[in-house]
Amino acid sequence: xxxxxxxxxxxxxxxxxxxxxxxxSGFTFRTSAMHWVRQAPGKGxxxxxxxxxxxxxxxxxxxxxxxxxxxxxxxKNTLFLQMGxxxxxxxxxxxCARGPLVVLGGYFDHWGQGTLVTVSS
Amino acid sequence: SYVVTQPPSVSVAPGQTASITCGGNxxxxxxxxxxxxxxxxxxxxxxxxxxxxxxxIPERFSxxxxxxxxxxxxxxxxxxxxxxxxxxxxxxSSDDVVFGGGTKLTVL
Numbered sequence: 001x002x003x004x005x006x007x008x009x010x011x012x013x014x015x016x017x018x019x020x021x022x023x024x025s026g027f028t029f030r031t032s033a034m035h036w037v038r039q040a041p042g043k044g045x046x047x048x049x050x051x052x053x054x055x056x057x058x059x060x061x062x063x064x065x066x067x068x069x070x071x072x073x074x075x076k077n078t079l080f081l082q083m084g085x086x087x088x089x090x091x092x093x094x095x096c097a098r099g100p101l102v103v104l105g106g107y108f109d110h111w112g113q114g115t116l117v118t119v120s121s
Numbered sequence: 122s123y124v125v126t127q128p129p130s131v132s133v134a135p136g137q138t139a140s141i142t143c144g145g146n147x148x149x150x151x152x153x154x155x156x157x158x159x160x161x162x163x164x165x166x167x168x169x170x171x172x173x174x175x176x177x178i179p180e181r182f183s184x185x186x187x188x189x190x191x192x193x194x195x196x197x198x199x200x201x202x203x204x205x206x207x208x209x210x211x212x213x214s215s216d217d218v219v220f221g222g223g224t225k226l227t228v229l
Contacts (some may be wrong), residue, residue: 035218037164037218044205044207044220044221044222044223045156045158045164045207045209045220045223046220047217047218047219047220050216050218059216059217061217095163095164104216105211105213105216106152106154106169106211107152107154107166107169107170107209107211108154108156108164108166108209109166109169109175110166111163111164111165112163113162113163114163
């Protein structure tokens with residue numbers, strides 16, 4: 001069974017940093033592109049970032065470019081999102097999701113349960 | 122960037138058919154994927170590549186895509202189908218992923 005478990009969320013002050021992790025199991029992690037999608041309270045889904053299976057390609061939404069960094073450790077089946085210069089508008093539940101391809105693109109066939117990030121003073 | 126538009130809400134009686142649309146410029150040339158999300162839960166893929174169903178998704182869920190509109194159709198709607206539904210497209214020119222704003226399906 002595919003499982004994705006996010007961790008690392010919490011309350012952080014504006015301008016602060018946070019590192020999210022997503023532990024994966026039940027599939028061959030190193031052959032799947034991975035993605036981060038967020039959802040602000042009461043709002044819709046927003047695509048944040050993606051990384052190809054070998055880490056060679058990445059994508060960032062304009063709203064987070066230059067502030068967030070996506071990475072992965074295929075030896076530990078773990079996806080990361082390093083978030084910096086956080087703003088109140090980054091407040092959201094952050095989901096990691098698996099893509100069906102080794103490269104970016106397509107759809108998301110499995111999602112984690114999400115971790116809440118709150119940016120507030 | 123590419124924009125897709127969904128109606129904010131759709132209502133349907135139990136046993137009837139619900140149609141949720143996703144509009145976009147020449148969306149018929151793109152692959153459209155659909156998710157449902159119940160309150161407090163993560164999204165779940167219900168249709169991918171316009172009309173394919175993941176394992177475990179009932180045949181009542183189907184999709185089509187042509188011209189400027191993609192449609193998710195839910196036949197014989199049940200109370201448990203009540204959720205927010207999102208369409209999604211991958212913009213290959215930019216690697217961006219675009220979600221519709223979501224449609225709240227209410228089962229009367």
